[in-house]
Amino acid sequence: MRELVFALKYEPGCNRVADALADHPDARIRSLSLHATAEQLWRVDHAIGTPEALDAIEDAFLTSDYYADCLATEDCSATQTTRVLDRADDTLVLYSDWQRTPTCASVPHIARDHLGDSVLFETRHKGRHYTWRLIHSGEGDVSAFFDDLAAAVGDCAQTEMLRTADTATPASGGDENRDGLSPEQEAALQAAVEHGYYESPREVDVGELADHLDVPRSTLTYRLRRAEEVLAKQYIGNRPVAEKPRSL
The missing domain is CATH 1.10.10 (Arc Repressor Mutant, subunit A)
Known part of the structure; x- marks a missing residue:
């Protein structure tokens, strides 16, 4: 098994969650669960921060034109569901689910295309840096994955490789x-x-x-x-x- 860790650094105005986190530097989000099939993506996220930061993060997730992890630069008309599972003064837990359309793209779906179906995902989001950790079989084409990822994000984000290694x-x-x-x-x-x-x-x-x-x-x-x-x-x-x- 191989570990692949990289980050997307979003430009202002390209990702509502990144914009909210950039406005609240002490806030952060990590995925508790993230799964994708060829047609669907669903995930649970845990955010921490001040009440003001959590309000901004919740608003970003619940806004109708934001689809969690969708890299399409225009409205892709996906069917989106977002629910607040838990909310306290300094924590927020969100559930997101969306059905793909032909114009949708995402890190998990691009990974499935090039690294296989059995990929595990973990994410951490702080400021404009969105860090992904992927565990995969090692038999896929990592270069093709990054080529397609770079094409999907376009000018909205910079892609930064952090590490790749055998998990052992x-x-x-x-x-x-x-x-x-x-x-x-x-x-x-x-x-x-x-x-x-x-x-x-x-x-x-x-x-x-x-x-x-x-x-x-x-x-x-x-x-x-x-x-x-x-x-x-x-x-x-x-x-x-x-x-x-x-x-x-």
């Missing part, structure tokens, strides 16, 4: 690339560079980067330190050793 790979090691980094260490390092962690001043701190990658802060810190250690030792090891001056 240990977090502290496992298969290493030619630089001696594990896939997790390489993905952490790449994300750190892309998000400005190594800029001066830093554009993101390790806590924000960990939230974006959906890993514990301590795990990300460990992966970055291990990656930095490997690269630093390689750099020093590849430098020529200067001759010591001879004493006369």
Whole structure:
């Protein structure tokens, strides 16, 4: 089995939920359940935030022209059902279900086309970043999946690969690339560079980067330190050793 983690970063005005979350930076949404067939998609989401943030999120989900996860840039005329299953001061649980039309597209349906029917989905949404974690057999065409995904989102979102690895790979090691980094260490390092962690001043701190990658802060810190250690030792090891001056 393979794990595939990527994020969609939505542009303003392209996704009502992303707009609501961008207006309320402390709010976030995670999927409790997400399933798709060739004709249908249904999911349950758990949102946390202030009462004002939850009002905005609920309004975004219940608006008639919003279909959960549909990537169509125009009204696709799908049949949508959204219900509030639970609501408290700081939590909101929503059920969404929609029937596809020929113009509908979504991450789960594109994944089914290229990665097979038995794909598991997990999502986390914070601000304009919508992070997807897919577990699949590893026998599909990941490149074709990303090509179709990029075509479906168009100019509405940027697609960012976060990691891809065998689900059996240990977090502290496992298969290493030619630089001696594990896939997790390489993905952490790449994300750190892309998000400005190594800029001066830093554009993101390790806590924000960990939230974006959906890993514990301590795990990300460990992966970055291990990656930095490997690269630093390689750099020093590849430098020529200067001759010591001879004493006369």
